[in-house]
Amino acid sequence: MRLNRSDREVFAVGSLAFSLVALVLAFAALVTAARYDSRSSATNKRLDKLVSAGVIGTTASVTLQEFSIAVHPGLVQSGNVTLTVANTGSITHELVIVRAASASALPRVKKAGERSVGAVNEEAIAEADKMGETGDVPARTTVTKTLDLPPGTYVMFCNIDNKSSGSVLNHFTHGMVATLVVV
Ligand SMILES: [Cu+2]
Numbered sequence: 001m002r003l004n005r006s007d008r009e010v011f012a013v014g015s016l017a018f019s020l021v022a023l024v025l026a027f028a029a030l031v032t033a034a035r036y037d038s039r040s041s042a043t044n045k046r047l048d049k050l051v052s053a054g055v056i057g058t059t060a061s062v063t064l065q066e067f068s069i070a071v072h073p074g075l076v077q078s079g080n081v082t083l084t085v086a087n088t089g090s091i092t093h094e095l096v097i098v099r100a101a102s103a104s105a106l107p108r109v110k111k112a113g114e115r116s117v118g119a120v121n122e123e124a125i126a127e128a129d130k131m132g133e134t135g136d137v138p139a140r141t142t143v144t145k146t147l148d149l150p151p152g153t154y155v156m157f158c159n160i161d162n163k164s165s166g167s168v169l170n171h172f173t174h175g176m177v178a179t180l181v182v183v
Helices: 005-052
Strands: 059-065 068-072 079-087 096-099 130-133 141-149 152-157 161-164 167-170 177-182
Touching (some): 130 141
Parallel strands (some): 059 079
Antiparallel strands (some): 059 068
16 A cells, blocks of 8 residues: 555654553553562561561460450561460450461351351361461460461461350351461
C-alpha cells in the first residue's frame, strides 16, 4: 500500500506515541521493581537488626480467657520458640498451634460429630502443619511449651467444646484464635 503524505505523518505520530507509551510502561515497571527490591531488603535488614538487638526474641506470652487469645509479641524469630501460656479465665482452655495463612484458612467441621459444627476440623489439617499443643490448661494455671518453628505464619486456637443441656459452645467460634508470625 502506498501512503500519501498525511497518512505517513499519522503513521509516524502513531508509532511515536506507541513507543513513548511502551517506554513509560517499561520505566514504570523498572521503578516499581527497584522500589519493591529496596523495600524488601531494607525491611529484611531492619528485621535482622531487631533480631540481633534482641527486640525480636524467641519467647512470647499467650493469655487465654473467655473467649479470646492474646499473644505478646506476635512476632518472634525462628527456631526454638517458648510460649508461656497463662489461662486467666475461669474454665479450662487449650492452645493448638498450626501452620496456616490465617484463621479463615483453617478447615471447619461441617457436620456435627465428635466436634461441633464450625469448630476447627483438626483431623483435616496435614500432620506437617501441626506444630504442637498444650493440652488442657486448667483455669488460673500457666504452662510453657517450646516448639521448633520455621519462618512462617501460625494460627493458634482453642478448640474446646463445652456441651451443656443439648447445646454446644465451641471456643474457637467464639473468638479464641490468634496469629503468630515467625521470621
Ligand atoms: Cu478455650
